[in-house]
Ligand SMILES: Cc1cc2nc3c(=O)[nH]c(=O)nc-3n(C[C@H](O)[C@H](O)[C@H](O)COP(=O)(O)OP(=O)(O)OC[C@H]3O[C@@H](n4cnc5c(N)ncnc54)[C@H](O)[C@@H]3O)c2cc1C
């Protein structure tokens with residue numbers, strides 16, 4: 001089943017002012033004596049009509065199996081609740097194997113039963129599988145690490161057009177590489193973290209970005225890094241029910257990453273930047289790379305206001321400078337981190353290269369020892385409360 005994302009007007013809230021009909025550049029909005037309605041076939045999802053609407057009646061985007069016709073909408077007294085696909089109330093179970101194995105390996109440090117943060121929104125997940133993928137189109141593909149470096153990381157934007165693909169910050173998607181492996185079997189899914197906030201890479205667009213590193217000889221990463229604008233890609237997901245951004249504005253979020261592990265944290269940061277700049281909770285980022293040129297999103301990261309995010313970069317291969325890793329930076333910020341760890345509003349997220357979690361764990365243990373906290377007690381407690389998450393691959 002391929003779910004559609006349909007733009008609809010709430011007849012209860014709409015005051016029939018005609019503003020939207022005048023604003024729509026493609027004449028997708030029309031009306032009869034009763035209702036203002038949106039044509040599914042004409043609407044491009046551009047959102048030009050949304051901000052002029054004085055009531056918000058127009059900002060409804062439903063997941064549907066079959067789009068409602070204009071005549072259906074003329075007959076409504078209220079927005080229908082039905083016809084949505086599997087959602088947070090009834091998630092499709094993840095079949096054993098493939099994706100569940102990949103996720104289990106990535107979260108092995110914290111184990112399978114770690115809950116999501118208490119204030120995280122309810123995610124949609126497993127809407128599309130390898131056998132029933134959704135088709136997305138490449139809207140852009142740009143290298144975001146220095147041309148002269150070994151690290152070839154791409155920012156790839158996928159557009160889902162009319163197809164529903166709801167997601168939350170922290171979730172991943174599955175890319176289904178075309179072709180077969182050496183044994184003639186279809187390729188396994190490759191998972192990639194979503195680097196955009198839930199509103200989309202461009203606010204209100206039905207799209208998302210990935211941060212993908214080219215792996216020598218790798219099937220999935222080379223396929224994605226070589227995609228051209230306009231190419232069609234088969235996508236499964238969204239996946240992940242625990243590594244999710246806490247929504248509470250007072251949540252302190254400590255984000256620790258290397259390389260493409262920055263993808264979910266770009267999504268977290270953009271979410272706060274766009275929706276909650278005055279949130280009382282702190283964002284603290286520890287980001288490791290060999291050099292600034294190999295650090296994805298280095299330029300944009302440096303431009304973020306200090307009031308939004310506290311950025312700590314660790315470079316391990318800068319000539320004439322001592323090697324620094326994320327755990328060194330964590331130790332440098334011992335006092336600030338101890339104060340945050342003592343708060344029940346603090347969450348720790350670790351994402352990136354397999355093995356990095358151990359160094360971080362030891363650094364937190366040292367900090368706790370110095371400040372009268374007990375990491376051996378705190379870490380499992382944070383984990384049980386959905387405040388300690390690791391995703392490494
Ligand atoms: C939850 C999760 C999130 C992830 N998020 C991201 C992300 O945001 N960005 C990102 O870039 N990656 C991410 N990954 C990793 C990603 O899923 C892929 O594992 C990665 O892109 C490598 O896949 P590949 O198909 O290119 O390599 P593969 O084809 O799977 O190959 C992997 C390695 O094996 C070697 N190899 C392959 N075939 C052979 C062979 N026949 N003989 C010898 N060696 C061989 C390759 O050279 C390569 O080194 C994530 C993984 C998980 C689990």
Ligand code: SF4
Pocket residue numbers: 007023024025026027028029038042043044045046047048049050
């Ligand atoms: S989203 Fe764009 S195309 Fe769709 S109804 Fe509004 S203005 Fe028209």
Ligand code: SF4
Pocket residue numbers: 009013014015016017018019020021036052053054055056057058
């Ligand atoms: S602008 Fe909003 S309130 Fe006015 S007709 Fe359109 S949907 Fe209704």
